[in-house]
Amino acid sequence: MNRSGRTRESRGPRETRGQANLPVLAVALVLLTTVTAVSVALADGALVSADRDAADRRIANAVAARLTAADASVTTRANVLNETAVESLNATELRQSVPTARAASVRVRLAGQTLVEHGTPTDGVTVRRVVLVSNRTSETRTLDLSTATSVTLPRRTARVRLDVQTGTDTTVSTVRANDRVVLHDDTGLSDGGVMEVRASRYETTTLSFEASGERTGTVTVTYYPAETTKAVLAVTADA
Structure with a gap:
């Protein structure tokens, strides 16, 4: 009791703990917001990457299918490449035979050797096929x-x-x-x-x-x- 006769109310332990937890709650909210933003950004990035990978794979498959087709200019029959013809393949012929290849940088390699390159692929998707290479002699x-x-x-x-x-x-x-x-x-x-x-x-x-x-x-x-x-x-x- 004070001099005026009023009794001073003391703060209970619950109120004290509640006030002490406010900064912790604020930090938690900030962290939650940050994590949510990062997660959304990562999800958006993953979707963009998945879309790009799908487009790259579609183009790579189209090029591989065209180069190994029975009526391709570089084959003797389906999946059999003419060694002489395939060695003379150039970027212009590649773009003409596979129009979708014009929308991307494309590299074609055979047995580890680069045959033709359109643009400069730095990443992208690589599709591989086992083929036969035919070399005719007389x-x-x-x-x-x-x-x-x-x-x-x-x-x-x-x-x-x-x-x-x-x-x-x-x-x-x-x-x-x-x-x-x-x-x-x-x-x-x-x-x-x-x-x-x-x-x-x-x-x-x-x-x-x-x-x-x-x-x-x-x-x-x-x-x-x-x-x-x-x-x-x-x-x-x-x-």
């Missing part, structure tokens, strides 16, 4: 008509060139590939110079020549077998 065999009228090519080929050179008393009128007539001329095929016939790349080819007369002369057979090796085609797109 080989020649000469058939002596005086001793044989057929020859079996030791390796498969899709085309064959024939150079028939016969004597004056010999006429080669028919050429067969695995019993299928591929050339015929009653007056003689030797007058036609170098001729080309199609063969099956899926089976071994035996060429037989129907000759009349003394059977003198030669037939030079040139064929083009393919060597194929596995490689990884990697396409990077960075929009």
